[in-house]
Amino acid sequence: MASKRKGKRIGIGVAFENGEMLYATREWHLMLDAVVVSDTICLHIYEVGNANIAFVDAGMRLYRMVGGGNYHGGFGSYLFAMSEVIASKSTIANNEDNIKNPQLGWIIGFLFVVSFLGLFSVVPLRKIMIIDYKLIYPSGTATAQLINSFHTPQGAKLAKKQVKALGKFFSFSFLWGFFQWFFTAGDACGFSEFPTFGLEAYKNKFYFDFSATYVGVGMICPHIINVSVLVGGIISWGLMWPLIEKRKGHWYPADVPSGSLQGLQGYKVFIAIALILGDGLYNFFKVLSRTVSGLIHQLRKKSTHEIPVADRFSKTTSPNFSYDEERRTQLFLKDQIPTWIAVIGYISIAIVSIITLPHIFNQLRWYYVLVLYIFAPVLAFCNAYGTGLTDWSLASNYGKLAIFTIGAWAGASHGGVLAGLAACGVMMNIVSTAADLMQDFKTGYLTLASPRSMFISQVVGTAMGCVISPCVFWLFYQAFPDLGHPGTEYPAPNALVYRNMSILGVEGFSALPKDCLILCYVFFSAAIVINTVRDVTKKKWSRYIPLPMAMAIPFYLGPYFAIDMFVGTVIMFIWQKMDKAKADAFGPAVASGMICGDGIWTLPSSILALAGVKPPICMKFLSRGTNTRVDKFLKG
Numbered sequence: 001m002a003s004k005r006k007g008k009r010i011g012i013g014v015a016f017e018n019g020e021m022l023y024a025t026r027e028w029h030l031m032l033d034a035v036v037v038s039d040t041i042c043l044h045i046y047e048v049g050n051a052n053i054a055f056v057d058a059g060m061r062l063y064r065m066v067g068g069g070n071y072h073g074g075f076g077s078y079l080f081a082m083s084e085v086i087a088s089k090s091t092i093a094n095n096e097d098n099i100k101n102p103q104l105g106w107i108i109g110f111l112f113v114v115s116f117l118g119l120f121s122v123v124p125l126r127k128i129m130i131i132d133y134k135l136i137y138p139s140g141t142a143t144a145q146l147i148n149s150f151h152t153p154q155g156a157k158l159a160k161k162q163v164k165a166l167g168k169f170f171s172f173s174f175l176w177g178f179f180q181w182f183f184t185a186g187d188a189c190g191f192s193e194f195p196t197f198g199l200e201a202y203k204n205k206f207y208f209d210f211s212a213t214y215v216g217v218g219m220i221c222p223h224i225i226n227v228s229v230l231v232g233g234i235i236s237w238g239l240m241w242p243l244i245e246k247r248k249g250h251w252y253p254a255d256v257p258s259g260s261l262q263g264l265q266g267y268k269v270f271i272a273i274a275l276i277l278g279d280g281l282y283n284f285f286k287v288l289s290r291t292v293s294g295l296i297h298q299l300r301k302k303s304t305h306e307i308p309v310a311d312r313f314s315k316t317t318s319p320n321f322s323y324d325e326e327r328r329t330q331l332f333l334k335d336q337i338p339t340w341i342a343v344i345g346y347i348s349i350a351i352v353s354i355i356t357l358p359h360i361f362n363q364l365r366w367y368y369v370l371v372l373y374i375f376a377p378v379l380a381f382c383n384a385y386g387t388g389l390t391d392w393s394l395a396s397n398y399g400k401l402a403i404f405t406i407g408a409w410a411g412a413s414h415g416g417v418l419a420g421l422a423a424c425g426v427m428m429n430i431v432s433t434a435a436d437l438m439q440d441f442k443t444g445y446l447t448l449a450s451p452r453s454m455f456i457s458q459v460v461g462t463a464m465g466c467v468i469s470p471c472v473f474w475l476f477y478q479a480f481p482d483l484g485h486p487g488t489e490y491p492a493p494n495a496l497v498y499r500n501m502s503i504l505g506v507e508g509f510s511a512l513p514k515d516c517l518i519l520c521y522v523f524f525s526a527a528i529v530i531n532t533v534r535d536v537t538k539k540k541w542s543r544y545i546p547l548p549m550a551m552a553i554p555f556y557l558g559p560y561f562a563i564d565m566f567v568g569t570v571i572m573f574i575w576q577k578m579d580k581a582k583a584d585a586f587g588p589a590v591a592s593g594m595i596c597g598d599g600i601w602t603l604p605s606s607i608l609a610l611a612g613v614k615p616p617i618c619m620k621f622l623s624r625g626t627n628t629r630v631d632k633f634l635k636g
Contacts, residue, residue, distance in 0.1 A: 077492070077494035077495045077497070077498045078399065078421045078422075078424045078425045078428070078495075078498050079102065079107060079110075079421075079425060080102065080484060080492055080495040081421050081495040081496070081498040081499035081502070082099065082100040082101075082102075082418055082421050082422075082499075083099070083100070083101050083102055083484065083495075084099050084101050085483070085484040085485070086484055086492070086495045086496055086499050087099045087499065089265070089486075089496055089499075090499070090500065090503065091262060092503050092507060093412060093416075093417045093502075093503050093506065093507065097363065097414070097415035097418065098363075098415050098416075098417040098418045099418070100361065100418060102473070102474070102477055104470055104471070104474050106360050107470040107473070108466060108467060108470050109356070109360060110357070110360055110425070111429075111465075111466040111469070111470065112463075112466050113349070113352060113353040113356045113357065114353060114357075114425065114426050114429045114430070115429050115433065115462050115465070115466055116345075116349055116433075116459065116462060117346060117349050117350065117353070117373070117376065117429070117430050117433075118380055118429060118430040118431065118432065118433025118434040118436075118437065119345075119433055119434075119437055119455070119458055119459060119462065120342045120343075120345040120346040120349065121342075121346055121376060121377045121380040121381075121430060121434050122377070122380055122381055122384050122434045122437065122438060123337050123339075123341075123342040123437075123455065124339040124342050124343070125381060125384075126337075126438065126441050126451065127332075127333065129384065129385065129388060129438055129441070130332065130438070130441055130442055130445050131329055131332065131333075131445075135385065135388025135438075135442070136388060136442075137387065137388045137438060137439050137442035139439050140438075140439035140440060140441070140442030140443040140446075141442060141443075141446060143439075143443045144442070144443045144445075144446035144447050145446070147443070147447050148446070148447060158585065161586070162585065162586060162589040163589070165586050165589045165590055165593065166589040166590070166592055166593040166596075167593065168593065169589075169590050169593030169594050169597065170593040170594075170596050170597040170600075171593075171597065172212075172593075172594070172597065173212040173213075173216075173593060173594045173595070173596070173597025173598045173601075174597035174598070174600055174601050175597075176210075176212055176597075176598070177212070177597065177598050177601030177602075177605070178601060178604075180192070180210065181601075181605055181608075181615055182615050182616060182617055183615065183617045183618065183619035184615045184618070184619075185614060185615040185616060185617055185618035186618040186620070188620060189617075189618040189619055189620050190618075190619055191209070191210040191619070192209040192210060192211065193207075193209070193620070193621065194207060194208065194209065194210060194621065195207050195621050196208040196563075199621070199623055202621075204237045204238065204241070204242065204558075205233075205237055205558030205559055205560045206233075206237065206238070206559055206560070206563070207560050207563065208560075208563050208564060208567065209560050209561070209563075209564060210564075211561065211564045211598065212594040212595070212597065212598040213564075213594065213595050213598040213599060214561045214564030214565050214568070215564050215565070215567050215568040215571070215594060216568060216590075216591040216592065216593075216594035216595040216598075217564075217565055217568065217591070217595060218564060218565030218566060218567060218568020218569045218571075218572070219568040219569070219571060219572045219587055219588075219590065219591035219594075220568075220587075220588055220591045220592075220595075221565065221568075221569070223569050223572075223573060224543060224544070224545075224546070224547065225547065225550050225565075226562070226565045226566050226568065226569035227546065227566070227569070228546035228547040228550035228551050229550050229551065229553055229554055229559075229561075229562040229565055229566075230554075230559065230562040230563070230565070230566050231546050231551055232546075232550065232551030232552060232553060232554045232555060232559075232562070233554035233558065233559020233562040233563075234559065235551070236268070236271075236554060236555040236559075237554065237558055237559050238559075240267075240271075241264065241267070241268065244264060244267055245264055248263075248264075251513065251514045251515055252264065252266070252513045252514060262513050263513065266512060266513040266516055267513065267516050267519065268555055268556045269496060269497065269500050269556055270500065270504070270512055270516055270520055271516070271519055271520055271523050271555060272497065272552045272553075272555035272556045273497060273500060273501055273504070273520075274519075274520035274521070274523045274524040274527075275523045275524070275526075275527050275548050275549070275551060275552035275555065276497070276549060276552050277400070277524060277527075278523065278524040278525065278526070278527025278528050278548060279527040279528075279531060279547075279548040279549040279552070280394075280396070280397045280400065280549070281397070281528075282527065282528050282531045282532070283394065283397075283531070284394055284397045286531075286535075287386040287394060288382065288386070290386065294385070327448070328445055328446065328448060331448055331450075332444075332445050332451055335450045335451050335452045335453075336451075336452070337451060337452055337455055346377070350373045353369060353373070353426075354366050354369045354370055354373070357369050357422070357426070360422075361418060361419065361422045362415070363410060363414060363415030363416070363418045363419040363422070364406075364410075364418075364419045364422045364423065365410075365419075368406050368409065368410070368419065368423060369426065372402065372406070372423060372426055372427060376426075376427065376430045376431070379398050379427070379430075379431050380430055380431045380433075380434035380435075381434070383395060383398065383431040383432070383434060383435050384431075384434045384435045384437075384438045387435040387438065387439065388438060388442075393431075393432055393435045393436075394431075395428045395431045395432035395435065396428065398427050398428065398431045399424040399425070399427050399428035399431075400424065400501060401427070402420070402423040402424045402426065402427040402428075403420040403421065403423065403424045403498070403501050403502050403505055404420070404501075404504075404505040405423075405505075406419050406420050406422075406423035407419060407420025407421075407423070407502050407505035407506045408420075408505050408506060410506070411506065412506045412507055416502070416505070416506035417499065417502045417503055417506050418502075420501075420502040420505055420506065421498060421499065421502050424498065424502075433462070436458075437455075437458055440454055440458065441454065475603075475606050475610075476490065476602075476606065478610060479605075479606035479607075479609040479610050480606070480609065491557065493556050493557045496556070497556065526548070527548035527549075527552075530545060530546070530547075530548050531548065533545060534547075568591070572587055575587060
């Protein structure tokens, strides 16, 4: 599902001429990166300098720490997966050895000892990545083009219009969230519980919940993503789960709790995991093969077997070198980050981490951490190189690899579930940070920014994220007691997925209900087959083939958000048919305004909840028969 992409920026938006964006997460990263950049650059429209780019870089790094893809910080699914709330959803490995409830102190400490390693792991190889191999890093390149475009009269004028559109829909979304709050005085109240297609469909989570966030996400994501999510929802909640539920008493005990993995919940979770793993492994080996072939090709072109690193000024000019490229290269190599600093920094932080982590997680032995740090630089390089080729970071896949290896090594009787989740967090922080850093080095290279300033800004942004991210999470954790419970406003489905992956790695297939393993094999194979067909089919037809990863998302969560996203994609489709240029230029800005406004509203709503202020009205929907009985009860 990773793809090489060649495109151009249109202000805040992205218009790709060849290839298509295949992942909602990757596209959302691009969108937020663009918003952060535009918000900053407009303040310095007449000045390009290292300070500006460094400030942007720190902001982007902070964003990634706070919410970037579930890899870092308090929102990290692997962290919440350790909690008693998520452990209670399973009857397996829910003892105290495999539970660690969130606390602000240990989360901040954990992030500080693991989040900086990725920054030092690939710094010595920045020259080989950016200059010698000329890796594209599409997101970094697109961000650089955006920054450069703001320093033209046309770009500045368009940017102002886009920011105005963003502000307009931000205000609308914020006020809409405020209006909805008045009708949510109880459970299952409000517009978000509107049974759009009837009460029977509502029971199977088929309804439109009036979420500005998901409509905005649907406008940003490619149409195939939104359709894939909807198809996954129809297959799972429309067909599979109702049919499996009829086998209650045969396939699984009729008296198990609804949240038990030995019941219907087990099918929902593990079949979704099978799809995710099938898709992830396919793309892992696909990107790995491209990475290896690219490395072999580049090394064969070298006249020397020496690997160029940041400290070595190898000759980089050629007859085909343009003046701009020569100037960029000279500046990129002039402002050095000495290799010895990177090596000493990595070793020093690794030693501190090896000593500290076993005190935070007793189940994570020091030699587990040592093994992780021995292999981490190699995996970080592979992830950074693969991201440069395909723009797709496989950090979550490396994290899952750590879950299975460390979890199985520790064993069920020694807190293997918790050890696997902690190892997952360590590995994902390192490899994803390395890829992010290289993306930003590419941006700095194309915008003539100082690499040393960018590296320092990465460190500053990471440090800020290590504090701000857990605080944001803690605010949610305290304000919403039902956080992590299915059917609530914040169900945290990925946390359950990560925990059950760790259980699977420790317990083996004995954790699965009857015939679930067969279905997992089927969907695992289906993910590989679908991806293979997509890759071998001509683009003319492959763009209509659904994406397994996107299909897996609603298997556990439900299709309600898929309907919202589909509404967003329909709006964007019609807009593009009416005026494609305007839709491409302003669509992402409008969508971002809707997403940000709805998201920002959660802050005052959290404060109101903490202060004990409750909404005055409960808007609930009942069937005619139930309503008659309620009326009789109230009158009687």
